[in-house]
Amino acid sequence: MTETVRLAERPVPGPFPAWEFPASVSGLVPSGPGTLRCELPGRRLAAVRLVLDAGAGREGSDQDGVATLTARAFLEGTKAGGGTALTNAFERLGASLYASADLTALRIALDAPVTRLAQALELLGEVLRGPALADSDVRRLVNERLEEIAQDDADPGSRAARELRAVLFPAEARAARPTGGSRASVEGLTGDAVRAYFGSIVPAEATAVVAGDIAGTDVDATLAAALSGWASSGPALPVADTIAPVNEPRIVIVDRPGSVQTYLNISHSVPDRTDSDWPLLSVAAHVLGGGLTSRLNAVLREEKGYTYGVRTGILRMPYCGVFVTQGSVHTEVTGDAVADALTQLRSIGERGVEADETTAAISALADRAPGEYETSRAVAAELADASASGLGTDYPSRYLDDVRAATPESVARAYTTHVDTERLTVIAVGDASQIREPLEKLGYATVSVTAK
DSSP states (O other), X not given: OOOOOOOOOOOOOOOOOOOOOOOOEEEEOTTSOEEEEEEOTTOOEEEEEEEESOOGGGOOTTOTTHHHHHHHHHTTTTSTTOHHHHHHHHHHTTOEXXXXXXXXXXXXXXXXXXXXXXXXXXHHHXXXXXXXXXHHHHHHHHXXXXXXXXXXXXXXXXXXXXXXXXXXXXXXXXXXXXXTOOHHHHHTOOHHHHHHHHHTOOGGGOEEEEEESOTTOOHHHHHHHHHTTOOOOSOOOOOOOOOOOOOOOEEEEEEOTTOSEEEEEEEEEEOOTTSTTHHHHHHHHHHHHSSTTSHHHIIIIIISOOOSOOEEEEEEOSSOEEEEEEEEEEGGGHHHHHHHHHHHHHXXXXXXXXXXXXXXXXXXXXXXXXXXXXXXXXXXXXXXXXXXXXXXTTHHHHHHHHHHTOOHHHHHHHHHHHOOTTSOEEEEEEOHHXXXXXXXXXXXXXXXXXXX
């Protein structure tokens, strides 16, 4: 008698669950910062992000760059010239400390093993309560910043970004000027200015984000103990302006005689991240220039060979965004490259967005999120940024949900609503003697030239 062998049915995989951004819990340090705690099991490195409402947007007149200098001087610790000693003290704990400033906030970042978080926070508290901000350190940092400005001038990408802000925003807007200050403004900064700026920071206006394997840890109590005694000592900082950018057709050449490449920056302002269309604009940016198969790269790189690659994205600003396409092209094809780029930027308005383009963009933006936010550092930084921008702790999750809900029709509508392709700002950093005439022949806008 032959026995029939019955094989188990092959399992069928179910739907892949959508990844969710880690949740956080709010708290408060008495007379100090608000807190956000995010438990990430298995992440034994805790990330602390202290966001101070003291970005470059709140610098006073003739003080451009003081926020950046304050952040850098803070890292020198409690004694003049103590930067190396402070770094060593944190390293003995397996920790590291960073500080920076942008238009929105002055940001302090501390990474430390969960088991030594309390000691690292206490060390940070000592610096917050009594940073030296010594004249000698400030003078050295001023010189370093001036050298950095010279390096930025030599980099075409940095130069294009600076020129974009200078022409997109009215001159009286803080956003029109370099976040770290110009050569003239930085040369005039002193230790007194840095100390006054730091002294005007209000702890109660700050937010402290802590992410990591902190289950069972009383983070608020640890923060309260570490930050006790930190207080402001000066008048309130000026209120940041919200002067809107002006979109109009223009082509600005930043002259770099002899350059064999032209760095292009083609931009238009859009609403900030509080606008419901921001996630849809992110999808549109990916369709246009988010990868090698995007519309711009398919033509400028693959078909024409003008460039090694261009990219499109949205620059986050305190009260607006800047939809920007940027990349380098060969000098001799600058005019043709701009013409083709304008054609592709207009293409969404002319023929919409394809379903497969939308699907690919959603996959790139949403499906990569688990990898992007694998570490406690990345999660803390995103929560800190959302807090500094007043977006709410649930913003990262809402953004991903809105990206996943995008349709070809909604993406095209958002793009054509907020990006007027006949009012783009084109910055071209290159040899004016070679590229001016081709750009003028486009007939898109008046061409002006500025010295490097």
